[in-house]
Amino acid sequence: MRCPYCGDPESKVIDSRDVGEGVRRRRQCLRCQARFTTYEQPQLRNLFVIKKDGRREEFNRDKILIGIRKACEKRPLPTGTIDKMVDDIEAELYRLGKTEVPSALIGDMVMERLHNLDHIAYIRFASVYREFADIATLKQVVDTLVDSRAKRPPAGQLPLLPEDEPKLLGRRQQRRKQDVQTTK
Numbered sequence: 001m002r003c004p005y006c007g008d009p010e011s012k013v014i015d016s017r018d019v020g021e022g023v024r025r026r027r028q029c030l031r032c033q034a035r036f037t038t039y040e041q042p043q044l045r046n047l048f049v050i051k052k053d054g055r056r057e058e059f060n061r062d063k064i065l066i067g068i069r070k071a072c073e074k075r076p077l078p079t080g081t082i083d084k085m086v087d088d089i090e091a092e093l094y095r096l097g098k099t100e101v102p103s104a105l106i107g108d109m110v111m112e113r114l115h116n117l118d119h120i121a122y123i124r125f126a127s128v129y130r131e132f133a134d135i136a137t138l139k140q141v142v143d144t145l146v147d148s149r150a151k152r153p154p155a156g157q158l159p160l161l162p163e164d165e166p167k168l169l170g171r172r173q174q175r176r177k178q179d180v181q182t183t184k
């Protein structure tokens with residue numbers, strides 16, 4: 001269980017008691033000393049994923065993790081972001097209380113989170129998951145993202161390109177900025 005404050009995987013149990021069928025544990029992070037509570041419950045049923053071709057396979061957390069890691073490769077994301085995302089998805093899936101879920105549901109859950117996190121990773125994941133047939137389909141998705149950014153840039157969104165910011169300034173403003181830089 002990672003520390004919800006700093007993401008460190010090491011914590012010590014400072015209190016433990018039975019609650020119903022589960023166990024409530026009070027933990028302290030070994031790195032930032034923050035205290036948090038976890039509930040552990042027996043998992044009674046295994047979760048199965050129904051794939052596009054109708055085959056069923058047991059839910060495998062690592063598969064999602066690998067897919068997201070690939071999409072996020074070299075993106076400047078804080079440590080622990082991807083693990084936390086997979087934790088969230090896993091928890092949400094078990095909360096559904098179903099024994100089977102379609103793989104498309106998991107894909108959509110990943111897409112939704114990547115969309116809010118990092119647009120490059122989102123496009124990468126979408127291009128694999130949605131199997132874009134051609135460059136026109138890919139362009140459509142990118143255009144939609146650029147449109148939505150122009151209207152309302154989501155808070156904390158990483159820029160699509162490092163030079164995104166100066167482009168938003170008017171040309172005159174940009175020149176003035178350069179002047180200031182060169183006269184320094």
Ligand SMILES: [Zn+2]
Pocket residue numbers: 003004005006007008029030031032033034
């Ligand atoms: Zn911590």
